[in-house]
Amino acid sequence: MIKYAILGYGVVGGGVAEVMEEQKQKIAALVGEPVELKYILVRHNYPGDRFADRMVMNFSIIENDPEVKIVAEVIGGASAAYDYTKRALLAGKSVVSSNKELVAMHGAELCDIARKKGVNYLFEGSVGGGIPILRPLTQCLAANRIDEVFGILNGTTNYILTAMDEQGRSFGDALKTAQELGYAEADPTADVEGIDACRKTAILADLSFGYNMDPTKIPTSGITRVTEADLELAHALGYTVKLLGRAVRTPGGCCAFVEPHLVPMTHLLASVGGVMNACVVRGSAVGEVMFYGPGAGKRPTASAVAGDIVDAAQHQAFRKDTDLGRSGGILAPADDLLCRWYVRSPDDPDLVQSAFPGAVPVYGSSQECGFITELMDRKTLASKLAAVEAGAAYRVLE
């Protein structure tokens, strides 16, 4: 019998208890013994709840109970969650988590403690919700040099962009619907400004390249300035607009950024709609693979957290493959990365073509045109845009 505790009884915490209970026979068979919930750390009582008898309000009870071998942290944020995770690891318990903020900010330190204590810190649910991404990336693709990882890592912004794309709606209008449907928070900043995607990008970059990536240093721009015209012009050019988090290997280092991109309609990522997430990995041996599914939600996220509990119960020794990079990496400037760019401009074709020879501007229902540049870095683009007014300039995914 292996006993575990859940820290936090919000949506995901409730989902973890539920899923673990539903599959307890299967899990016992996989682990070789039952895996049982001993405590749930709560901030108030839940009278009548099926797990009410296991609820505690003091973390020390869990910390000091040697019977508890695994702790699932689903509190979120980087304050109490950080404190409890550290104390649980130091007490020799494995910790599993879906807390991207904590993993992105303090994951390397927490992995370091786990390594020293010979336990595990696992966080499959921190990127892509229920989609298996981190294990496939680090284990199945272990024999690859990872060259790039990128994806649609935030469902709220993908819902908004899909609604703008398919229904010709404005950002504000689509955001309002997302809020009504519960896909966006009342304060949507963390989603629409790309902060949530940035944390996940930091985790992916770290696992891919072995560097400790500081999420606050990752250039991040969200989708608040994407217009209906951008979607319309993108379509006319053979693309759609997606917010991508990207981590790219560069000579001697790596760069990471979160920006709206033009994705070719021929790339499978362009067909990922609504709140779904998808993550593409480019590896030296495998080429390109993609993982797709629900990036958030009670049961999908619980699926990932519960999968980590099962893993921690099966393999109690520290796993090197999900270790986060300890050394600070050479974070190359994303601006140096060559790409083609989409530009939206109110200027006439002659002016556009004098600055961007060979560009073929297309028009939609607005007065503005859209065109795709040659390969260039951001500085070159900026110098050319001195002569052409740009309403938007987004990278094109190659």
Place this chain on the structure above:
Amino acid sequence: MIKYAILGYGVVGGGVAEVMEEQKQKIAALVGEPVELKYILVRHNYPGDRFADRMVMNFSIIENDPEVKIVAEVIGGASAAYDYTKRALLAGKSVVSSNKELVAMHGAELCDIARKKGVNYLFEGSVGGGIPILRPLTQCLAANRIDEVFGILNGTTNYILTAMDEQGRSFGDALKTAQELGYAEADPTADVEGIDACRKTAILADLSFGYNMDPTKIPTSGITRVTEADLELAHALGYTVKLLGRAVRTPGGCCAFVEPHLVPMTHLLASVGGVMNACVVRGSAVGEVMFYGPGAGKRPTASAVAGDIVDAAQHQAFRKDTDLGRSGGILAPADDLLCRWYVRSPDDPDLVQSAFPGAVPVYGSSQECGFITELMDRKTLASKLAAVEAGAAYRVLE
């Protein structure tokens, strides 16, 4: 230092040696010690080959060398590969393989030997080539009841169907191009008749439901009778045609089959084109996730096999999660599975609608019409088709 051997030096065998060599530093860091190629079992000499000094022609040398801890079997087929795999496992070596035929036919027995000897039999590369599928399915989704697994499991047939779809070509014409491009064998039977997809479906069904699935009992039909008209009519109805291998949980058992399906254009699977593969998993907690990538080829398949070598080097004890089912399962008749059906018919709309009330036939450039039925089992469909001539009847993916 952990030493391994490769059995077979064809395309995949060469790829495995190459990929392991390229990533030897990364792999040594992950495993904690170098993983070194000691032998390659060959049938003739390769003078001047970089690994010529490690080639042997007698399997007993590998079998009797206690230094060899891991054997990568990439011979293919179920005769010599079966014999060598058994002997390697009995000699206490872990075996990794991309041999779907062998895994589908004898996997349960080989897993049983591995379990008894406390070693591993791993076969990530046997389904989906380089795409991580089996580990995500069995490990990341461990806390799910798997309800269904289905996918595009054969690149040759997907290439042919994509060419028929996008270029309006006939099956024979598209097959010829596939052969010229090296995507199809001179004798394409195993691919176009669905036999290859059937083996992979058996492996997926076994891992998903825990039953030992006999591939020879899985109803299998390929794509040789799919016509240009089917693709055209499917499009007019909002679908495309894909060859799917499906393993479905039923009350008290499961069923599995390989058949051409109409896939809604709104499902991501419809956008999987060319030689690419994709596998969808429906789980009780996660909902639907999909894994996409190259399902064959030298380096993609080598990526999977090498990933298994790394895993076997890291975890030398038997893994329960990739164990194949031992008990023969209740293989429910696929014919009982309710679905809607696409029917192509030369009959006129009145006749069609008298047999299938509510059907809305569409027309393309041929004389035939296509329509979608209500939900029904195959027997009901067959009874209705007594009154309507059908050129084709394929399941619709729900």
